Amino acid sequence: MELIIIIIGVLVAVFGASVYYKGKRTNELTLIYSNKLIESTANECVEMLYLGKPTSHFVRYEITLFNSGNRDITPSDFFPEPELAFHFNDLQVISEKAGFANEGTVPHYQIESPEVVVYFERLKPNQHMTVEVLTGSHHDQLTPPVCDSVLRGGHPVKLHHQLFDQADAHKRYRHLTKHTALMMLSFAIGTTGLFTGLYSKFQTYFVGKQISAEQQFIHFFSVDSLPWLAVSIVSIIALLYSYECLKVISPKFRRYKFEHLIQNRD
Incomplete structure (x- = not known):
C-alpha cells in the first residue's frame, strides 16, 4: 500500500514537472x-x-x-x-x-x-x-x-x-480577483495540510528516537490512519487545483494588464 502511494506520488510529480516545462516554452x-x-x-x-x-x-x-x-x-x-x-x-x-x-x-x-x-x-x-x-x-x-x-x-x-468599456474592465477584474483568491485559498489548504501531516509524523516517529534510515523512510511514507490518508489526498488535490488555476489565470491577468496598457497609452 505504501509503495503504491509512493509510486503514484512520483508519477504525479514527474507529470506535473513535464507539463510545467512544456507550458513555459510556447509560441503564441x-x-x-x-x-x-x-x-x-x-x-x-x-x-x-x-x-x-x-x-x-x-x-x-x-x-x-x-x-x-x-x-x-x-x-x-x-x-x-x-x-x-x-x-x-x-x-x-x-x-x-x-x-x-x-x-x-x-x-x-x-x-x-x-x-x-x-x-x-x-x-x-x-x-x-x-x-x-x-x-x-x-x-x-x-x-x-x-x-x-x-x-x-x-x-x-x-x-x-x-472593448474599451470601463464597467466591463472592472467586472473582469473582480472576476479575476475572485478566482485568484480561490487559487490562493486552495494553495494554503494544500500546503497547510501536508505540512501538518508531515510535522505530526516527524514528532511521532523521529523526535527523541534513534532509528535507522530505512526505518525512517518506511515510517515517513507509511499510512498510519485513514484520517492522515484523507488529509494527504485532500491536500494534494488542493495543490493540483491551485496549479491548474494558476495556468488559467496567468495569461488572463497578462492580457488584462496589456489591455489597460493599450487603453491608457495615450
Missing part, C-alpha cells in the same frame, strides 16, 4: 482588435463608390499584434507561408497606417488585396505592434478580422476583441 500570438463604423458625411450631390457600387459605410480597425507567449516570434515561425497576414472577409482594404511598435520589431505593413501582410524582424514576449486599417463595406455590420496564419507547432493566431 494574439491579434487584439477594435472596430468602429464610420458613416459618410458627404452631401447628396456626392456619391461614393465601393467596388463600383454606391456605399456610405467604412469600418476602421485598430489591430494590435501581441506576443502572448514566451518565445521570440519571427516571420519564419509561420506556415505554410513564412509571413503574417490577415484579412476582413468581404471588406475591401482601403488604407493602412502604422502605429506603435516596440524597439527591434521594425514592422512594415503592405496591402496585398484582400490581405494586409505584416513584415517584421522579431517580436519578443510581451512586445506588440499596432496598425490602423480602413476598410470599405456595403453594409453597417461590424465583423472581426480573419488571420489564417499558423505558428509552427500548429498554434493558430488567437483573436481577442478589445
Whole structure:
C-alpha cells in the first residue's frame, strides 16, 4: 500500500514537472482588435463608390499584434507561408497606417488585396505592434478580422476583441480577483495540510528516537490512519487545483494588464 502511494506520488510529480516545462516554452500570438463604423458625411450631390457600387459605410480597425507567449516570434515561425497576414472577409482594404511598435520589431505593413501582410524582424514576449486599417463595406455590420496564419507547432493566431468599456474592465477584474483568491485559498489548504501531516509524523516517529534510515523512510511514507490518508489526498488535490488555476489565470491577468496598457497609452 505504501509503495503504491509512493509510486503514484512520483508519477504525479514527474507529470506535473513535464507539463510545467512544456507550458513555459510556447509560441503564441494574439491579434487584439477594435472596430468602429464610420458613416459618410458627404452631401447628396456626392456619391461614393465601393467596388463600383454606391456605399456610405467604412469600418476602421485598430489591430494590435501581441506576443502572448514566451518565445521570440519571427516571420519564419509561420506556415505554410513564412509571413503574417490577415484579412476582413468581404471588406475591401482601403488604407493602412502604422502605429506603435516596440524597439527591434521594425514592422512594415503592405496591402496585398484582400490581405494586409505584416513584415517584421522579431517580436519578443510581451512586445506588440499596432496598425490602423480602413476598410470599405456595403453594409453597417461590424465583423472581426480573419488571420489564417499558423505558428509552427500548429498554434493558430488567437483573436481577442478589445472593448474599451470601463464597467466591463472592472467586472473582469473582480472576476479575476475572485478566482485568484480561490487559487490562493486552495494553495494554503494544500500546503497547510501536508505540512501538518508531515510535522505530526516527524514528532511521532523521529523526535527523541534513534532509528535507522530505512526505518525512517518506511515510517515517513507509511499510512498510519485513514484520517492522515484523507488529509494527504485532500491536500494534494488542493495543490493540483491551485496549479491548474494558476495556468488559467496567468495569461488572463497578462492580457488584462496589456489591455489597460493599450487603453491608457495615450
